Amino acid sequence: MxxxxxxxxxxxxxxxxxxxxxxxxxxxxxxxxxxxxxxxxxxxxxxxxxxxxxxxxxxxxxxxxxxxxxxxxxxxxxxxxxxxxxxxxxxxxxxxxxxxxxxxxxxxxxxxxxxxxxxxxxxxxxxxxxxxxxxxxxxxxxxxxxxxEYADAYYVLSRLYDEAPGWPISIGNRNKALEMIEIALELDPDNPEFKVQIAKVLLSYRRKDEALEILMEAYESPEMEIDEILRADADELLAKLK
CATH class of the missing domain: 1.25.40.10 (Tetratricopeptide repeat domain)
Incomplete structure (x- = not known):
């Protein structure tokens, strides 16, 4: 060349x-x-x-x-x-x-x-x-x-297992819901959305005191002032815990 x-x-x-x-x-x-x-x-x-x-x-x-x-x-x-x-x-x-x-x-x-x-x-x-x-x-x-280590995927799976109907209709499974959200929180412990979700799951286990404690931690996040949808979700859960 x-x-x-x-x-x-x-x-x-x-x-x-x-x-x-x-x-x-x-x-x-x-x-x-x-x-x-x-x-x-x-x-x-x-x-x-x-x-x-x-x-x-x-x-x-x-x-x-x-x-x-x-x-x-x-x-x-x-x-x-x-x-x-x-x-x-x-x-x-x-x-x-x-x-x-x-x-x-x-x-x-x-x-x-x-x-x-x-x-x-x-x-x-x-x-x-x-x-x-x-x-x-x-x-x-x-x-x-x-x-x-994609924390949000564990969060979504937790919600899916929490909200879906159980067997034989679908995959709903309270134990898996708790397992998934615990992993999400290990990866991102300050995420208020994850805290609201684990509080919901704990309530389903009738562990109200633990649920209330972690929900109140979620309210301390600045994200609660920004995200009206998350705030409304937390407020609805708080009403059930009081």
């Missing part, structure tokens, strides 16, 4: 690598910005996060992190919407499916797919919820195959 051609090829590769690095950094910044907006749990910020992520998707093409972040954003939006919940969740699921296609070993993609499957089932009604249990369980188990 002539020296001039080798030189041109070398600089072309360097240029393309530089473009790829800049693009990857830009995507990372977008995902970080979007997730900071989502952390506020406020609808205008959730909508802004969706806008930012969808603009990035249009400009840079499919990216696993952008796609699962969109799935997460649509779940957050659906949770806080009175109308069109099902449509919103289904849009989120489409993004989660795309994320898995692009990045099949990304645990976040499988996590948000599973969570959206659960929401769609709940929105459609009890019968559909039962049909969604197995796919949701499989999605969370896939998350844990990829990352065995």
């Amino acid at each position: 002539p020296k001039l051609l080798r030189t041109l090829l070398f600089f072309s590769c360097v240029f393309l690598l530089g473009v790829w690095i800049v693009s990857a950094n830009e995507v990372s910044d977008v995902v970080q910005e979007a997730n900071a907006l989502l952390a506020t749990k406020e609808v205008p910020n959730i909508e802004r996060a969706i806008e930012v992520l969808e603009e990035s998707l249009y400009e840079t093409g499919d990216d696993g992190d952008v796609l699962w972040s969109l799935a997460k954003a649509y779940l957050y939006l659906g949770d806080r919407s009175e109308d069109n919940k099902l449509k919103i969740y289904e849009q989120g699921k489409e993004y989660a499916d795309q994320a898995i296609t692009v990045a099949p070993d990304n645990p976040h993609a499988h996590y948000w797919l599973g969570t959206l499957i659960g929401r769609i089932g709940q929105t459609k009604g009890i019968l559909n919820s039962l049909f969604m249990i197995k796919p949701l369980q499989e999605a969370m188990e896939r998350v844990l195959e990829i990352d065995e």
Whole structure:
């Protein structure tokens, strides 16, 4: 190969690598910005996060992190919407499916797919919820195959075992619900959502004093002031414990 051609090829590769690095950094910044907006749990910020992520998707093409972040954003939006919940969740699921296609070993993609499957089932009604249990369980188990320390997957499995009907109808199992949420709390001991869940499970065992103690710990988290849904869930449980 002539020296001039080798030189041109070398600089072309360097240029393309530089473009790829800049693009990857830009995507990372977008995902970080979007997730900071989502952390506020406020609808205008959730909508802004969706806008930012969808603009990035249009400009840079499919990216696993952008796609699962969109799935997460649509779940957050659906949770806080009175109308069109099902449509919103289904849009989120489409993004989660795309994320898995692009990045099949990304645990976040499988996590948000599973969570959206659960929401769609709940929105459609009890019968559909039962049909969604197995796919949701499989999605969370896939998350844990990829990352065995993914605390939120244990939390979702705890809720699934806690809320699903028991055998022979479904997989409901109080002991497994407790086991899963205990693992989640070992991995993330300060998470107020996990504390609310373990308090629910402890109440089902009639361990009211323990449930109340850990629920009051959850109220100390700043997250309780941000997340109205979590706060309402905790308030409902507190009323049962008093």
